[in-house]
Amino acid sequence: MANPAHLSARTEPEAAALVEGLACAGRAAGQILSRTSDAAKSAALRAAAAAVRQDAKAILAANAEDVVQAEAAGLSPAMLDRLRLEGSRLEGIAAAVEAVAALPDPVGSVIDRSVRPNGLVMERVRIPIGLIGIIYESRPNVTVDAAALCVRSGNAVILRGGSEAVRSNRALHAAFVAGLEAAGLPGDAVQLVPTQDRAAVGAMLGAAGLIDMIVPRGGKSLVARVQAEARVPVLAHLDGVxxxxxxxxxxxxxxxxxxxxxxxxxxxxxxxxxxxxxxxxxxxxxxxxxxxxxxxxxxxxxxxxxxxxxxxxxxxxxxxxxxxxxxxxxxxxxxxxxxxxxxxxxxxxxxxxxxxxxxxxxxxxxxxxxxxxxxxxxxxxxxADGGEFGLGAEIGIATGRLHARGPVALEGLTTYKWLVRGSGQTRP
CATH class of the missing domain: 3.40.309.10 (Aldehyde Dehydrogenase; Chain A, domain 2)
Incomplete structure (x- = not known):
């Protein structure tokens, strides 16, 4: 992994250097993912699900520590419920990874095809977005859901979870990455920001040219900050009134x-x-x-x-x-x-x-x-849930009008390119 968990980034230059390191490692891993076969990605996700089950005791112990700290900090009952894991919820997280593994691979699928009067064959095909940054609060399941969806769609991801779930997120991330690596995929495809310093969030938002898309998933204040400060395209998950x-x-x-x-x-x-x-x-x-x-x-x-x-x-x-x-x-x-x-x-x-x-x-x-x-x-x-829509899992519910709307899953984590095949045509 690119960065040990004890690193901090208390100043803007430190944070920028940290995020640049994560991004460079992620982009290199993303290049490998983008050419990884459907079968290999699916197998790696099944291995990651197995690793989450295998590490259940450590994950639940880490979550129990987070819950105790959150209760002491006065977190609301609703937020505590979002945070809390127990056996059936953890099994649900692992099962969701397997569900994503079983979905059709969107990468390389042909959106449409036409033949022009001059004989040129035009195709639009789905490709990964690249390196995605996900900033989220409270919900440790997002760590695994986001990782699974990004890997399946050929994207590398940098995850930055909330401080209230830091131990849970680290335990889940460690298990997931262990499964990926055991299956032969690069661990840097899924990275967790190794510090809770807020400067790291700002560095992610300013990482134009390094991170291709930011997905915020949390309360109004988080989403508002991301939308106000981001120099990277944002796919917003807003509140549900x-x-x-x-x-x-x-x-x-x-x-x-x-x-x-x-x-x-x-x-x-x-x-x-x-x-x-x-x-x-x-x-x-x-x-x-x-x-x-x-x-x-x-x-x-x-x-x-x-x-x-x-x-x-x-x-x-x-x-x-x-x-x-x-x-x-x-x-x-x-x-x-x-x-x-x-x-x-x-x-x-x-x-x-x-x-x-x-x-x-x-x-x-x-x-x-x-x-x-x-x-x-x-x-x-x-x-209103990606699993209920048959999408396996979701990054969030996008409420904007561009790129993706509603539950954002595999298709929402791809873009497309045009492939043009000719037989010697020149333009008059």
């Missing part, structure tokens, strides 16, 4: 089940529901809020929502733009589909929004007009 609109024609049992799951299955995930919109003519609004209240969810409502149940507290203006990541939900009563669309347009973060209705025309209008990366009909927003 997600809505569910229960239309007048919704099936009441289905609506109640979807809303409860969307909010409370796991409150800390980015696909969790944060605002419930109820059609003013929906016949059973109390049937929507009662299960939430009974489960201990705090509801913050507008005037009409507060009238549904006295336990609903008045919302403040900022609530409509808040990603709670906790058992808190904003509730508004709206006058039909037009009002719901207007509310979502004003407050959505363009992550995931859903409609619950048996009216097909209303559903199709909602799907067509809501400008979000993921738009759903009669399904929980908690399905």
């Amino acid at each position: 997600n809505h569910a609109f229960v239309h007048a024609a919704a099936n009441s049992a289905r609506a109640a089940a979807i809303v409860l799951n969307a909010k409370l299955r796991r409150t800390e995930v980015c696909g969790a529901l944060e605002t419930l919109l109820i059609d003013a003519t929906y016949p059973d609004p109390h049937g929507l809020v009662e299960p939430l209240l009974a489960a201990g969810c705090v509801l913050r409502g507008d005037t009409r929502a507060c009238a549904i149940d006295p336990r609903i507290v008045p919302a403040e203006e900022g609530d409509w733009d808040t990603e709670y990541l906790d058992a808190v939900l904003s509730v508004a009563v709206v006058d039909g589909l037009d009002a719901a669309l207007a509310h979502i347009a004003a407050h959505s973060s363009h992550h995931t929004d859903a409609i619950v209705t048996e009216d097909a025309a209303a559903a199709e209008r909602f799907l067509a007009e809501v400008d979000s990366a993921i738009v759903m009909h009669n399904a929980s927003t908690q399905f």
Whole structure:
């Protein structure tokens, strides 16, 4: 590996030198990956999954230390849940690597092909992006998910995790790299920044020409910093201010089940529901809020929502733009589909929004007009996950308009080049 874990980079020059060293090693490894066969990459990922399972005891012990420190630091219950690993979650991480290994290799696939009137054959083929930098918080599973997706798509990666998960990330990274190297791939294809000094983040953001793309995955402050400072292209994973609109024609049992799951299955995930919109003519609004209240969810409502149940507290203006990541939900009563669309347009973060209705025309209008990366009909927003989309894993949910949108997995980690084949044509 290029850098031992004790290195620090407390000044900007030190950080720049550290990142340059990581980048040079990563780019060299990426050149090897870009010409590695599909079978070899898949085998290396299976070896990495096996290494994670083999090192489970050490990984879980490292995670337990992180959790103890995070609890002492006052990390919120939602953030602690993101951080915490246990046997089934670790097995899920290893299984996700195997799922990525089983996916078709995107590299070299032909996007389209045409023959020009002059006989030139034009093809667009997928190629790796190059060296990707991923800056993330809290979630140790990102260390492995990101590594697996990058290796499978032929990209080298530099990972910079949050300080709250530093021991977990190092243990997971060590196991993953051991598996790669045992399978004959370069360990420098997946590097973990060996310091938590913030200067290293700044150096990654300024590494134009060394790092080809930055992916931030974390809270608003992290993403805002990355977007403000980066001189490298950014694929942003923004917060999930997600809505569910229960239309007048919704099936009441289905609506109640979807809303409860969307909010409370796991409150800390980015696909969790944060605002419930109820059609003013929906016949059973109390049937929507009662299960939430009974489960201990705090509801913050507008005037009409507060009238549904006295336990609903008045919302403040900022609530409509808040990603709670906790058992808190904003509730508004709206006058039909037009009002719901207007509310979502004003407050959505363009992550995931859903409609619950048996009216097909209303559903199709909602799907067509809501400008979000993921738009759903009669399904929980908690399905906003790369694994649930059949992608094996994800780097994040991209909410922008360029390059990739929604769950970013293998295809989102490739670009393309044109291949032109001729037979002696010259341009007149």
